[in-house]
Amino acid sequence: MRFVLASQSPARLGVLKAAGIEPVVRVSGVDEDAVIAGLPNASPEQVVTALAEAKARTVVGDLERVEDAVVVGCDSMLRFDGQLVGKPGTPEVAKARWLKMAGGEGTLLTGHAVLRVRHGVIADSAIAAEKTVVRFASPTVAEIDAYIATGEPLQVAGAFTLDSLGGWFVDGIDGDPSSVIGISLPLTRRLLSAIGVSVTDLWRSTK
Ligand SMILES: Nc1nc2c(ncn2[C@H]2C[C@H](O)[C@@H](COP(=O)(O)OP(=O)(O)OP(=O)(O)O)O2)c(=O)[nH]1
Numbered sequence: 001m002r003f004v005l006a007s008q009s010p011a012r013l014g015v016l017k018a019a020g021i022e023p024v025v026r027v028s029g030v031d032e033d034a035v036i037a038g039l040p041n042a043s044p045e046q047v048v049t050a051l052a053e054a055k056a057r058t059v060v061g062d063l064e065r066v067e068d069a070v071v072v073g074c075d076s077m078l079r080f081d082g083q084l085v086g087k088p089g090t091p092e093v094a095k096a097r098w099l100k101m102a103g104g105e106g107t108l109l110t111g112h113a114v115l116r117v118r119h120g121v122i123a124d125s126a127i128a129a130e131k132t133v134v135r136f137a138s139p140t141v142a143e144i145d146a147y148i149a150t151g152e153p154l155q156v157a158g159a160f161t162l163d164s165l166g167g168w169f170v171d172g173i174d175g176d177p178s179s180v181i182g183i184s185l186p187l188t189r190r191l192l193s194a195i196g197v198s199v200t201d202l203w204r205s206t207k
Pocket of ligand 1: 006007008009010011012027028029055074075076077086087155156157158160161162163164180181182
Protein backbone atom coordinates (compact mmCIF):
# COMPACT_ATOMS: atom_id res chain seq x y z
CA MET A 1 0.00 0.00 0.00
CA ARG A 2 1.34 3.45 -0.87
CA PHE A 3 1.35 6.09 1.88
CA VAL A 4 1.12 9.57 0.38
CA LEU A 5 1.88 12.61 2.55
CA ALA A 6 0.21 15.65 0.98
CA SER A 7 2.55 18.10 2.66
CA GLN A 8 5.79 19.96 2.07
CA SER A 9 6.43 19.98 5.80
CA PRO A 10 9.78 18.48 6.75
CA ALA A 11 8.43 18.23 10.29
CA ARG A 12 5.52 15.98 9.26
CA LEU A 13 7.79 13.85 7.10
CA GLY A 14 10.25 13.51 9.96
CA VAL A 15 7.60 12.44 12.47
CA LEU A 16 6.27 9.76 10.10
CA LYS A 17 9.71 8.43 9.12
CA ALA A 18 10.81 8.23 12.76
CA ALA A 19 7.61 6.27 13.39
CA GLY A 20 8.32 3.64 10.72
CA ILE A 21 6.52 5.04 7.68
CA GLU A 22 8.17 5.79 4.31
CA PRO A 23 5.75 8.26 2.75
CA VAL A 24 5.68 9.42 -0.84
CA VAL A 25 5.52 13.23 -0.62
CA ARG A 26 3.14 15.10 -2.90
CA VAL A 27 2.92 18.80 -2.12
CA SER A 28 -0.66 20.00 -2.53
CA GLY A 29 0.04 23.71 -3.07
CA VAL A 30 -3.43 24.49 -1.72
CA ASP A 31 -4.21 28.22 -1.41
CA GLU A 32 -4.95 28.17 2.32
CA ASP A 33 -6.18 31.76 2.40
CA ALA A 34 -8.74 30.97 -0.31
CA VAL A 35 -10.03 27.94 1.64
CA ILE A 36 -10.27 30.01 4.84
CA ALA A 37 -12.08 32.82 2.97
CA GLY A 38 -14.73 30.27 2.02
CA LEU A 39 -15.32 29.40 5.70
CA PRO A 40 -16.46 32.71 7.25
CA ASN A 41 -18.21 31.20 10.27
CA ALA A 42 -16.13 28.09 10.79
CA SER A 43 -14.83 27.04 14.20
CA PRO A 44 -11.06 26.60 14.61
CA GLU A 45 -11.50 22.82 14.34
CA GLN A 46 -13.53 23.25 11.14
CA VAL A 47 -10.83 25.51 9.64
CA VAL A 48 -7.92 23.13 10.21
CA THR A 49 -9.88 20.04 9.15
CA ALA A 50 -11.15 21.78 6.00
CA LEU A 51 -7.59 22.78 5.11
CA ALA A 52 -6.28 19.28 5.81
CA GLU A 53 -9.00 17.75 3.63
CA ALA A 54 -8.37 20.23 0.82
CA LYS A 55 -4.67 19.32 0.83
CA ALA A 56 -5.33 15.57 0.80
CA ARG A 57 -8.00 15.77 -1.92
CA THR A 58 -5.76 17.88 -4.14
CA VAL A 59 -3.22 15.11 -4.66
CA VAL A 60 -5.70 12.25 -5.25
CA GLY A 61 -5.77 12.83 -9.01
CA ASP A 62 -2.10 11.81 -9.29
CA LEU A 63 -2.92 8.29 -8.07
CA GLU A 64 -4.96 6.89 -10.96
CA ARG A 65 -2.41 4.13 -11.58
CA VAL A 66 -2.09 3.21 -7.90
CA GLU A 67 -4.32 0.31 -6.86
CA ASP A 68 -4.45 1.06 -3.14
CA ALA A 69 -3.15 4.16 -1.35
CA VAL A 70 -3.58 6.12 1.84
CA VAL A 71 -3.37 9.91 1.46
CA VAL A 72 -2.82 12.09 4.54
CA GLY A 73 -3.18 15.86 4.68
CA CYS A 74 -2.69 18.05 7.75
CA ASP A 75 -2.94 21.67 8.78
CA SER A 76 -1.73 23.27 12.00
CA MET A 77 -2.79 26.60 13.52
CA LEU A 78 -2.47 28.15 16.97
CA ARG A 79 -5.43 29.51 18.87
CA PHE A 80 -4.45 32.11 21.44
CA ASP A 81 -5.69 35.48 22.67
CA GLY A 82 -8.99 34.78 20.88
CA GLN A 83 -7.30 34.47 17.49
CA LEU A 84 -6.54 31.54 15.19
CA VAL A 85 -3.15 32.10 13.58
CA GLY A 86 -0.84 30.22 11.24
CA LYS A 87 2.70 31.12 10.29
CA PRO A 88 3.81 34.67 11.19
CA GLY A 89 5.63 35.15 7.89
CA THR A 90 7.51 38.28 9.00
CA PRO A 91 9.80 39.10 11.96
CA GLU A 92 7.47 41.91 13.02
CA VAL A 93 4.44 39.61 13.26
CA ALA A 94 6.50 36.94 15.02
CA LYS A 95 7.73 39.43 17.63
CA ALA A 96 4.27 40.88 18.26
CA ARG A 97 2.95 37.35 18.79
CA TRP A 98 5.75 36.28 21.11
CA LEU A 99 5.34 39.42 23.24
CA LYS A 100 1.72 38.31 23.74
CA MET A 101 2.39 34.56 24.01
CA ALA A 102 5.23 34.76 26.58
CA GLY A 103 4.09 33.45 29.96
CA GLY A 104 0.70 32.47 28.58
CA GLU A 105 -0.83 29.48 26.89
CA GLY A 106 -2.47 28.64 23.60
CA THR A 107 -4.01 25.63 21.88
CA LEU A 108 -2.25 24.15 18.87
CA LEU A 109 -4.82 22.59 16.57
CA THR A 110 -3.84 20.18 13.83
CA GLY A 111 -6.44 19.05 11.32
CA HIS A 112 -6.00 15.57 9.82
CA ALA A 113 -7.57 14.12 6.69
CA VAL A 114 -6.89 10.43 5.96
CA LEU A 115 -8.22 9.14 2.62
CA ARG A 116 -8.32 5.60 1.18
CA VAL A 117 -7.76 5.94 -2.54
CA ARG A 118 -8.09 3.21 -5.16
CA HIS A 119 -7.00 4.05 -8.73
CA GLY A 120 -7.42 7.76 -8.04
CA VAL A 121 -10.90 7.47 -6.52
CA ILE A 122 -11.59 8.20 -2.84
CA ALA A 123 -13.05 5.00 -1.40
CA ASP A 124 -13.16 6.12 2.23
CA SER A 125 -12.12 9.00 4.45
CA ALA A 126 -11.66 9.89 8.10
CA ILE A 127 -11.15 13.48 9.22
CA ALA A 128 -10.55 15.01 12.68
CA ALA A 129 -8.60 17.65 14.56
CA GLU A 130 -6.26 17.19 17.51
CA LYS A 131 -5.82 19.91 20.13
CA THR A 132 -2.81 20.37 22.38
CA VAL A 133 -2.53 23.06 25.07
CA VAL A 134 0.88 24.73 24.93
CA ARG A 135 2.22 26.60 27.97
CA PHE A 136 4.79 29.16 26.85
CA ALA A 137 7.80 30.13 28.92
CA SER A 138 8.69 33.78 29.50
CA PRO A 139 11.67 34.49 27.25
CA THR A 140 13.26 37.92 27.56
CA VAL A 141 12.89 40.39 24.70
CA ALA A 142 16.53 39.70 23.83
CA GLU A 143 15.79 35.95 23.68
CA ILE A 144 12.72 36.59 21.51
CA ASP A 145 14.79 38.76 19.17
CA ALA A 146 17.51 36.11 18.98
CA TYR A 147 14.96 33.39 18.25
CA ILE A 148 13.31 35.43 15.49
CA ALA A 149 16.72 36.23 14.02
CA THR A 150 17.22 32.49 13.37
CA GLY A 151 14.25 32.61 10.98
CA GLU A 152 12.77 29.44 12.48
CA PRO A 153 9.59 30.97 13.93
CA LEU A 154 8.62 32.67 10.68
CA GLN A 155 7.63 29.51 8.83
CA VAL A 156 5.94 27.44 11.52
CA ALA A 157 2.36 27.58 12.81
CA GLY A 158 2.19 29.67 15.95
CA ALA A 159 5.77 30.99 15.54
CA PHE A 160 7.23 28.24 17.70
CA THR A 161 8.49 24.69 17.51
CA LEU A 162 8.48 22.03 20.21
CA ASP A 163 11.33 19.91 18.86
CA SER A 164 13.77 22.57 17.71
CA LEU A 165 14.98 25.99 18.90
CA GLY A 166 11.48 26.87 20.08
CA GLY A 167 11.62 24.08 22.62
CA TRP A 168 13.64 26.33 24.96
CA PHE A 169 10.55 28.54 25.25
CA VAL A 170 7.84 25.92 25.88
CA ASP A 171 7.29 25.12 29.56
CA GLY A 172 4.95 22.24 28.85
CA ILE A 173 2.03 20.85 26.90
CA ASP A 174 -1.19 19.03 27.73
CA GLY A 175 -1.80 16.55 24.94
CA ASP A 176 -0.05 14.90 22.05
CA PRO A 177 3.44 16.22 21.21
CA SER A 178 3.47 14.78 17.68
CA SER A 179 0.37 16.81 16.88
CA VAL A 180 2.20 20.01 17.85
CA ILE A 181 5.14 19.11 15.60
CA GLY A 182 2.74 18.58 12.71
CA ILE A 183 0.94 15.22 12.65
CA SER A 184 -0.64 13.35 15.56
CA LEU A 185 0.51 9.72 15.52
CA PRO A 186 -2.23 8.43 17.86
CA LEU A 187 -4.99 10.30 16.02
CA THR A 188 -3.63 9.20 12.63
CA ARG A 189 -3.60 5.60 13.87
CA ARG A 190 -7.29 5.90 14.83
CA LEU A 191 -8.19 7.53 11.50
CA LEU A 192 -6.31 4.83 9.57
CA SER A 193 -8.18 2.18 11.56
CA ALA A 194 -11.48 3.89 10.68
CA ILE A 195 -10.71 3.36 6.98
CA GLY A 196 -9.62 -0.25 7.50
CA VAL A 197 -5.86 0.21 7.68
CA SER A 198 -3.67 -0.98 10.54
CA VAL A 199 -0.67 1.30 11.05
CA THR A 200 1.49 -1.74 11.93
CA ASP A 201 0.99 -3.06 8.40
CA LEU A 202 2.38 0.22 7.08
CA TRP A 203 5.53 -0.22 9.14
CA ARG A 204 6.45 -3.04 6.79
CA SER A 205 5.37 -1.32 3.58
CA THR A 206 7.80 0.24 1.15
CA LYS A 207 7.21 3.30 -1.00
N1 LIG B 1 9.45 21.03 13.56
C1 LIG B 1 8.30 21.63 13.95
N2 LIG B 1 7.50 22.19 13.01
C2 LIG B 1 6.34 22.75 13.46
C3 LIG B 1 5.97 22.82 14.81
N3 LIG B 1 4.77 23.45 14.90
C4 LIG B 1 4.39 23.77 13.64
N4 LIG B 1 5.34 23.34 12.79
C5 LIG B 1 5.34 23.45 11.33
C6 LIG B 1 4.69 22.22 10.73
C7 LIG B 1 4.20 22.73 9.42
O1 LIG B 1 5.24 22.59 8.47
C8 LIG B 1 3.93 24.19 9.68
C9 LIG B 1 2.44 24.44 9.81
O2 LIG B 1 1.98 24.95 8.60
P1 LIG B 1 0.95 24.13 7.69
O3 LIG B 1 0.13 23.20 8.54
O4 LIG B 1 0.24 25.11 6.83
O5 LIG B 1 1.87 23.17 6.80
P2 LIG B 1 2.93 23.64 5.72
O6 LIG B 1 2.50 24.89 5.05
O7 LIG B 1 4.29 23.65 6.36
O8 LIG B 1 2.94 22.44 4.69
P3 LIG B 1 1.66 21.89 3.90
O9 LIG B 1 0.64 22.98 3.85
O10 LIG B 1 1.18 20.69 4.70
O11 LIG B 1 2.22 21.49 2.55
O12 LIG B 1 4.53 24.53 10.93
C10 LIG B 1 6.85 22.20 15.76
O13 LIG B 1 6.62 22.19 16.98
N5 LIG B 1 7.98 21.63 15.28
